[in-house]
Amino acid sequence: MPMSQPFKDRLFPHLPAIVAHYGTPFHVYDEAGIRETGRRLKEAFADIPVFREYYAVKALPNPSVMALMQDMGFGFDCSSVTELMLARKLGARGEEIMFTSNNTSPADFAAAAAEDGCILNLDDITLIDKVPRMPELICFRYNPGARRQGNDIIGKPEEAKYGVSHDQIVEAYRQAQAKGAKRFGLHTMLASNELHYSYMVQTSAMLLELVDRIHAELGIDFEFINIGGGLGIPYLPGIDPLNIQAMGEEITALFVDFKDRNGYCPALFMESGRYMAGPHGVLVTRAINRKNIYRTYIGVDACMSALMRPALYGAYHHIDVLGKDGGAGTEVVDVVGSLCENNDKFAVQRELPVIVDGDILIIQDSGAHGHAMGFNYNGKLRPQELLLGQDGTVRLVRREERPEDYFATLQFEDKVLRL
CATH class of the missing domain: 3.20.20.10 (Alanine racemase)
Structure with missing residues (x-):
């Protein structure tokens, strides 16, 4: 469901500082x-x-x-x-x-x-x-x-x-x-x-x-x-x-x-x-590209390797744009990632506030089957996870994947079976 108001109140005022400190994208749990x-x-x-x-x-x-x-x-x-x-x-x-x-x-x-x-x-x-x-x-x-x-x-x-x-x-x-x-x-x-x-x-x-x-x-x-x-x-x-x-x-x-x-x-x-866990996690991502062809596409720096439910099930995940409520205008867009797959979409023909590069999008209800279902197609690396604590802290609870993680399974002892 759209994230609870208490979760918004705990998170949204601090998101600019969290984004500046950790970068995007990330899942954050409440x-x-x-x-x-x-x-x-x-x-x-x-x-x-x-x-x-x-x-x-x-x-x-x-x-x-x-x-x-x-x-x-x-x-x-x-x-x-x-x-x-x-x-x-x-x-x-x-x-x-x-x-x-x-x-x-x-x-x-x-x-x-x-x-x-x-x-x-x-x-x-x-x-x-x-x-x-x-x-x-x-x-x-x-x-x-x-x-x-x-x-x-x-x-x-x-x-x-x-x-x-x-x-x-x-x-x-x-x-x-x-x-x-x-x-x-x-x-x-x-x-x-x-x-x-x-x-x-x-x-x-x-x-x-x-x-x-x-x-x-x-x-x-x-x-x-x-x-x-x-x-x-x-x-x-x-x-x-x-x-x-x-x-x-x-x-x-x-x-x-x-x-x-x-x-x-x-x-x-x-x-x-x-x-x-589901309602108590969100995927925070930044708009990095705007493409106008037959539709308007908002490209973000996360992709479905961080949240594949929309691609897998056609599932709906509500999206907020930080600091924008639509009062200055809305438009119908697809919110998409960078995978070489056409179903790499977080929203399809969704009415959202007008988004420009640099805007922060909050994709909701990612606390279950979000990071857990991630994968590495195209060599994409899964994002970091943060925990918003009751004590007023935000801490890293899983770092982002790095290229050396992706290549780690290519380091092994040579094993050859001669037939």
């Missing part, structure tokens, strides 16, 4: 906003005996931002060995980490088991026989297939590559139990950037019903259900945000009913990434 969202999330589920957010590292894998999540009591949801390494470098261990991978390799399993392990969330029933040693606590990712509808980003569950099917799920727990598992969790993730909270309530109900079914067949109790991520943010102006309070109230009622029927209450886990 500590105060992240902490406020975390507080609201915990408050919404405070009446469930055990609630925990496992921050989805893939959304924004910056250790300084991850440290904020850890300070709020959150765990980490990791989907790769590198993300496991990031979490463990911050001191996270064991059940503070959930490892949700897919097409998991032997090397991945070895990494998951290292350093006090983690909660292993298996994506496929065939992986049971590939786990070197079945942990005491095991979780499976459930895919309900045609029993549920996904949304535009993830698509139909029956077409998704993720999860154990409905017909396999009881057998998966039976096999894990036979191999020594004694503690159990259940996970699913069916939607991405979902703004209708009732969808997440329905997902919670679905998992609690499945817990009842598995218990009836196998006699096992579940320590937790994990409703995954997918909590949405309104990128477009005028769209209502997710009603986290109503979501919390209705899911809590489901848990109260479950406890009344079963005599115990599993923990509720979720793995929000976009919801936690």
Whole structure:
């Protein structure tokens, strides 16, 4: 959504000084906003005996931002060995980490088991026989297939590559139990950037019903259900945000009913990434060129290697021009980068204040899947990341990539296989 007024108030008056000090482009993240969202999330589920957010590292894998999540009591949801390494470098261990991978390799399993392990969330029933040693606590990712509808980003569950099917799920727990598992969790993730909270309530109900079914067949109790991520943010102006309070109230009622029927209450886990970080980051870039042909193009010094959502999804990211509100005139432009790709565009036919070279553009909602999805096509190098602290500081939390980083993988010991 258009960035909050408090975030603007904290950032915009200081942007000229920040730009002068660090140069452009850069992503900048708002500590105060992240902490406020975390507080609201915990408050919404405070009446469930055990609630925990496992921050989805893939959304924004910056250790300084991850440290904020850890300070709020959150765990980490990791989907790769590198993300496991990031979490463990911050001191996270064991059940503070959930490892949700897919097409998991032997090397991945070895990494998951290292350093006090983690909660292993298996994506496929065939992986049971590939786990070197079945942990005491095991979780499976459930895919309900045609029993549920996904949304535009993830698509139909029956077409998704993720999860154990409905017909396999009881057998998966039976096999894990036979191999020594004694503690159990259940996970699913069916939607991405979902703004209708009732969808997440329905997902919670679905998992609690499945817990009842598995218990009836196998006699096992579940320590937790994990409703995954997918909590949405309104990128477009005028769209209502997710009603986290109503979501919390209705899911809590489901848990109260479950406890009344079963005599115990599993923990509720979720793995929000976009919801936690997305609205609290912006990409700051400078206008460097103006081109008038069949359209007017505003060229900036960032490109889609710093934020590829508009090119990948046609996603809308709101843009402010520092110090200009359109009162002196507007025009319809495309805001573009310098990649040799025609979809290297941050905005297409967008009405914006009249922009001249040197103007500072603030491309909003880049805090999730912005820097994290960056790449090096054309040899483009990803920009720096900054953290706007609650203490009135702005500090560098990742430097910009440099040519020596790009060329580093060309430095290696000669290896030749003679056939």
